[in-house]
Amino acid sequence: MSSTLNLAAEQAKDLARDLTAARGTDYYLLNDLLTDSEREIRDRVRSFVDAEVLPIINDYWERAEFPFELVPKLARLGVVGGPITGYGCPGLSRLAQGMVTLELSRGDGSVNTFLGVQTGLAMGSINLLGSAEQKQRWLPGMARLELVGAFALTEPDHGSDSVALETTARRSGDHWVLNGAKRWIGNGSIAHVVVVWARDEADGKVKGFVVEREGEGFDSSYPEGYTAELITGKIGKRAIWQPDIVLDDVRVPEANRLANANGFRDVSRVLTATRGGASWEAAGHAVAAYEAALTYATNRQQFGKPIASYQLVQGKLATMLAETTTIQLMCFRMAQLQEQGRLTGPMASLAKMHTARAARSVCAQARDILGGNGLLLDFHVARHMTDMEVVHTYEGTDSIQSLIIGRDVTGISAFD
Numbered sequence: 001m002s003s004t005l006n007l008a009a010e011q012a013k014d015l016a017r018d019l020t021a022a023r024g025t026d027y028y029l030l031n032d033l034l035t036d037s038e039r040e041i042r043d044r045v046r047s048f049v050d051a052e053v054l055p056i057i058n059d060y061w062e063r064a065e066f067p068f069e070l071v072p073k074l075a076r077l078g079v080v081g082g083p084i085t086g087y088g089c090p091g092l093s094r095l096a097q098g099m100v101t102l103e104l105s106r107g108d109g110s111v112n113t114f115l116g117v118q119t120g121l122a123m124g125s126i127n128l129l130g131s132a133e134q135k136q137r138w139l140p141g142m143a144r145l146e147l148v149g150a151f152a153l154t155e156p157d158h159g160s161d162s163v164a165l166e167t168t169a170r171r172s173g174d175h176w177v178l179n180g181a182k183r184w185i186g187n188g189s190i191a192h193v194v195v196v197w198a199r200d201e202a203d204g205k206v207k208g209f210v211v212e213r214e215g216e217g218f219d220s221s222y223p224e225g226y227t228a229e230l231i232t233g234k235i236g237k238r239a240i241w242q243p244d245i246v247l248d249d250v251r252v253p254e255a256n257r258l259a260n261a262n263g264f265r266d267v268s269r270v271l272t273a274t275r276g277g278a279s280w281e282a283a284g285h286a287v288a289a290y291e292a293a294l295t296y297a298t299n300r301q302q303f304g305k306p307i308a309s310y311q312l313v314q315g316k317l318a319t320m321l322a323e324t325t326t327i328q329l330m331c332f333r334m335a336q337l338q339e340q341g342r343l344t345g346p347m348a349s350l351a352k353m354h355t356a357r358a359a360r361s362v363c364a365q366a367r368d369i370l371g372g373n374g375l376l377l378d379f380h381v382a383r384h385m386t387d388m389e390v391v392h393t394y395e396g397t398d399s400i401q402s403l404i405i406g407r408d409v410t411g412i413s414a415f416d
C-alpha cells in the first residue's frame with residue numbers, strides 16, 4: 001500500500017514539474033512581430049524564470065517571505081529600468097518590456113510586481129517627473145538594484161479615489177515635513193527610495209517626495225517618523241511585502257521633491273504608463289495557467305482515458321486559448337501604440353480591464369481542470385489564480401477602468 005502511495009506521490013511530483021516546462025503559447029504567431037533583440041530578451045528572461053524562480057518560489061510564497069536571493073540575479077538580467085534610456089537603464093522597446101513582464105509573470109506574480117514597482121512606478125516617477133540631477137542621483141543605483149524603490153500613493157481611506165489623498169506636506173525652510181498614512185505599499189518596508197505622494201498644505205497640489213533610507217543595504221534605517229508594518233494574511237502575491245506606512249513629521253529635503261510633479265495629473269501620467277504593465281502581467285498568468293491545464297489534461301486519466309479526450313474539457317481548453325490569445329493581441333497592439341506615443345489613458349484602461357477579466361477566467365478554468373491538485377501550490381495554478389485577484393484590483397480596479405472607458409465613450413463622467 002505504502003509503495004503504491006509513494007509511486008503516486010512521485011508521479012504527481014513529475015507531473016507538477018512538467019506543468020512549468022516553458023512552451024510560451026503563441027497561437028497567433030505574434031512572436032513573429034518581435035525583432036531579434038526582443039526575442040533574445042524574452043528568451044533570457046524565460047531561462048531565468050525556469051532556472052531561478054520556479055524551483056524556489058512556492059516555498060517563499062507559502063511562508064510569505066520575500067526572496068531576497070533573487071535581487072542580485074534580477075540585477076544581472078539587465079532589464080531593470082525597462083524602457084528608460086540612459087542612467088544605466090536598458091532602454092527596451094515597449095514590446096521587449098512587455099515580454100519581460102509576461103515571462104516574469106508566467107513564473108511568478110510577486111517577482112514581477114517587485115520589478116514592476118521598481119521599474120514602472122518608482123523609477124518611472126523619477127524619470128518622468130524628476131530633474132536631470134535627481135535622475136542622475138537615483139536611477140543608476142536603482143538600475144543596478146543597489147537601491148530598491150517603492151511608490152506610496154494609496155491610503156487607508158483613499159484607494160480608488162486616491163485623487164483625494166490626505167497625506168500632507170508642509171514647507172519648513174529647506175525641508176518639507178510629511179504627515180499621513182499609506183497602505184499596500186509594495187517594497188515599502190525594504191525600499192531605499194520611497195516616492196511618497198502628499199498634498200502641499202500651501203497650494204493644495206499633490207507633489208512627489210523621495211523618502212530615502214539612511215545608508216546602504218537592507219538593514220539601514222528610515223528617517224525618524226517613518227514606520228512600516230507588514231500587511232499579513234494575504235491570499236495573493238504572498239512573496240512580496242506590502243506594508244502599512246505611517247509618516248509622522250518625516251523631514252525630507254527640498255532637493256528630494258520631484259521637480260516636475262505639480263498636481264495629481266502628473267501621478268496619473270505615471271499610472272497610465274504602468275497600466276500597460278498590468279495587462280502584460282495578465283498575459284503571463286494566463287499563458288502559465290493555460291499551459292499547465294493543457295499538460296495536466298493530457299496526462300490525467302479518468303474513466304480509463306486522458307481527461308483531455310473528453311469534449312467538455314476540450315471546450316474549456318479552447319475557450320481558455322481564445323481568451324489567452326485575445327489578451328496577447330491586445331498587449332501587442334497596446335505596445336505598438338505606446339511606442340508611437342498614441343496610447344491614451346482610456347485605451348490603457350480598456351486593455352487593463354479586458355486582459356485582467358480574461359486572465360482571471362483562464363486561471364479559474366485551469367484550476368478547475370486540475371481538480372483537487374489545482375488547490376495545491378505544487379501544481380502552480382493556484383498561485384497564478386490568487387495572484388490574478390491582485391491584478392484585478394491594483395493599478396485601478398476593474399470597475400474604475402470601466403468608468404474611465406464609459407466616460408471616454410459617452411462624454412459623461414459617472415465619477416469625480
Ligand SMILES: Cc1cc2nc3c(=O)[nH]c(=O)nc-3n(C[C@H](O)[C@H](O)[C@H](O)COP(=O)(O)OP(=O)(O)OC[C@H]3O[C@@H](n4cnc5c(N)ncnc54)[C@H](O)[C@@H]3O)c2cc1C
Binds near residue numbers: 153159185242390396
Ligand atoms: C497586493 C497589492 C499591492 C499594491 N501595491 C500598491 C503600491 O505599491 N502602491 C500603492 O500606492 N498602492 C498599491 N496597492 C493599492 C491598490 O492600488 C488599491 O488596492 C486599489 O487602487 C483599490 O483601492 P482599495 O483597495 O482602497 O479599494 P476601494 O477603492 O475601496 O474599492 C472597493 C470596491 O469599490 C469599487 N468602487 C470604488 N469606487 C467606485 C465607483 N465610483 N463606482 C463603482 N465602484 C467603485 C471598487 O471597484 C472596488 O470593487 C496595492 C494593492 C494590493 C492589493
